[in-house]
Amino acid sequence: MSSLLTSIDSKTNMVGKNRLELLLFRLNSAQLFGINVFKVREVLTCPELSALPGAHSHVRGIAHLRGEPVTVIDLSQATGGKPITDLATAYILVTEYNRNTQGFLVAGVDRIVSSSWEQIHPAPQGAGKAHYVTAVTEVDKKLVQILDVEKVFNEISPADETVSESVKEKSKDVDFKNLVVLVADDSAVARNQVKRALSAIGVEIQTVNDGRSALNWLKNLADEIGGDISHKMPLLISDIEMPEMDGYTLTAEVKADERLRNIHIVLHSSLSGVFNQAMIEKVGADQFIAKFHPDELVSAVQKWMSNRAPQA
Structure with a gap:
């Protein structure tokens, strides 16, 4: 042992x-x-x-x-x-x-x-x-x-999924119209937790259950739009542990594609430890949030989406 x-x-x-x-x-x-x-x-x-x-x-x-x-x-x-x-x-x-x-x-x-x-x-x-x-x-x-x-x-031990009223109030200053957030997580429980938290502030989300599917979804959208997609899909919330492709590799692949690199990336994981922050900086993610705290997650969404003006 x-x-x-x-x-x-x-x-x-x-x-x-x-x-x-x-x-x-x-x-x-x-x-x-x-x-x-x-x-x-x-x-x-x-x-x-x-x-x-x-x-x-x-x-x-x-x-x-x-x-x-x-x-x-x-x-x-x-x-x-x-x-x-x-x-x-x-x-x-x-x-x-x-x-x-x-x-x-x-x-x-x-x-x-x-x-x-x-x-x-x-x-x-x-x-x-x-x-x-x-x-x-x-x-x-x-x-x-x-x-x-x-x-x-x-x-x-069910997590408290309630978004506080004070955090919801701040969403009134952010226009989420015509914007989509992509959520990548292999756990159905985690996907649903994020979905319920973001639905509380009126955010439209798309979910996938692994990193490879997330990257393919983003590239398909870029092919459809024909360029930078961050005005439509400004934020990716990704787990770290996922089949096919982990969140670190997904982040690096997104940042390596000029059509995707302006997307903000929040790594949302039950993993903890000092190595996370080092890896976040190495692959170019914007933030790490340990699961699961709805107010912290929603505040991050407000932060990273507030400077993205939606386009028709």
């Missing part, structure tokens, strides 16, 4: 190169699941858990980690499976999502593998809306499922 932790701490050089590293784990079967190592603070054998009266049924308890209480969620149970019963052999993935620290209880950890976002594919169509798989890939000829942990966490 110590070598695994060392690997998580040390491998940061792939960010911004459309590459990632996945920590592979199992729940209650041989099926492999994956999570981006940048969301994992540490991996621990399951410590003694304290009961939390009145908690959600998927919360197994509280782990006290160096004096910090961390809520532990049974990831198998939370995604529709059976509870993990053998805590003596189980592990906790301590993660940072949406400005919160939480632990996910898993039955076992496998290893860390390097991959490319081009090898990460969206969840198959036809699976319905209730599933928790946001992407899939293949490792050693075995299917690896990447879970929509944002959906899991939001079902247990």
